Every structure is written in C-alpha cells, then in structure tokens.
Amino acid sequence: ADWHKSRLNLRPATRVRDETIIRLHILPTLGHRPIGAIRPVEVRQWIANLEERGYAAATIAKAHQLLGAALEAAVDDGLIARSPTRGTALPRAEHKEMRFLTTEEIQRLADAINPRCRCLVLTAAYTGLRAGELAGLRVDGLDLLRRSLRVSQARTEVRGEVAFGPGKTKAARRTISLPPFLCEALAEHIARYPSPDGLVFTAAEGGPIRQTNFRRRVWQPAVAA
Secondary structure (H helix, E strand, C coil), X not given: CHHHXXXXXXXXXXXXXXXXXXXXXXXXXXXXXXXXXXXXXXXXHHHHHHHHCCCCHXXXXXXXXXXXXXXXXXXXXXXXXXXXXXXXXXXXXXXXXXXXXXXXXXXXXXXXXCHHHHHHHHHHHXXXXXXXXXHHCEHHHEECCCCEEEECCEEEEECCEEEEECCCXXXXXXXXXXXXHHXXXXXXXXXXXXXXXXXXXXXXXXXXCCHHHXXXXXXXXXXXX
16 A cells, blocks of 8 residues: 555556556455565465456456565565565466458448447547547647647546546657548538537537447447447
C-alpha cells in the first residue's frame, strides 16, 4: 500500500486498474504475509493458482509485475535483501491473429449500426483511432478543408465518471490525413448531430459516449447483424 501511494504521474484509470488487481489478485493470497516471509515458492504457487482459476496470461503477468515492483521497492528501502518474484516463470500468452475487416465488411458494419454511429465506424476504420480517442474527438480538431484530423485528447472512465485528458504518450497526440469521402461523411455527421460540448461523436442522449453502454447497446448488435 505504501509503494502504490508513492507512485507518481499515474493516469486515474491506470491507478484504479492497478488498485483493483492488487485488491482482487494479490492481497487475498499474500496480503496477510510479512514481506520478509514471502518465499519464491509461494509466488510460484500463487501464479499457478491464478492460472488454474482461469485468469488470462496478461492479467497474471500484470499482477506479478505489480507485486514485483512493490517488493523491489522493499529491496531499495532495505526491508528485504532480494525480491521473491525474481525469475518467476509466467504463463505464456497466446497471440491470436488479428482480424481486419475488408472495405466491403466495413461498409456493411457502417450500414448495420445505429445511423448516429455510422460515421464513427468509418472514422475508426480509416484513421485507426482507438475507442477513447474517437469518444474524445472534438470538432475543433478537424480541418476538413485540409483533410486532416488532430488527435489531442481521449475520453476515459474512472469509477463511472467520464473524463477527458491527453493521450498516454507524445506519439498518441498526432495529426492524421483523411480521405475525401470521410471528410464529407464527417461534415454531414456534424451538421446532423451537433454537440454543445464540441464533441464529434456523442451518445444518443447527446452526452459523452460511455464505452460499456456503447458496446452493449450499439456495437454488439451491429456486429451480430
């Protein structure tokens, strides 16, 4: 807990995610143990237990990373001589081949989704913006005359609260060229669905898009169709 509180420059969503992993996956097994009494075999048993319970390799790796970082801080503080997480074997992540839609499939998806989100599908497909970047895209970030789009912020959700902030890295803040047909689609979309908050894409009631609601109510039905 002391180590987690001391971490600097964490995005709110990252802090909440890490707190959740610590609370659900680390503390129930190791939280009652003095840090100097945790042995490597216990760490290996903890990893094996998480795998037996069906957790994804990426989730297990993240939990191990957080535990390891905390215990390495304990080493730096002189509380223990060596971290028991060093050298732990982790489950191998299976890399699934990515599925890319053809232009015909993109068009079919755009036609199947709620008309309000049709342009969102096209923008996602032909710019590569992430979900949070699409939801955080602002009208003043568009330059349709020069056929460009500026990504400067993203929408995040932390404990049910929507927030807007800069991208995770400098590379996330970028300018993207747009094909002419997408400029026309964006101009039509903005005219048909204006937002008082200056957002390009909004929820049905006009506010910011909430990812969970959007996925369940809009995205998944369109994909199924």
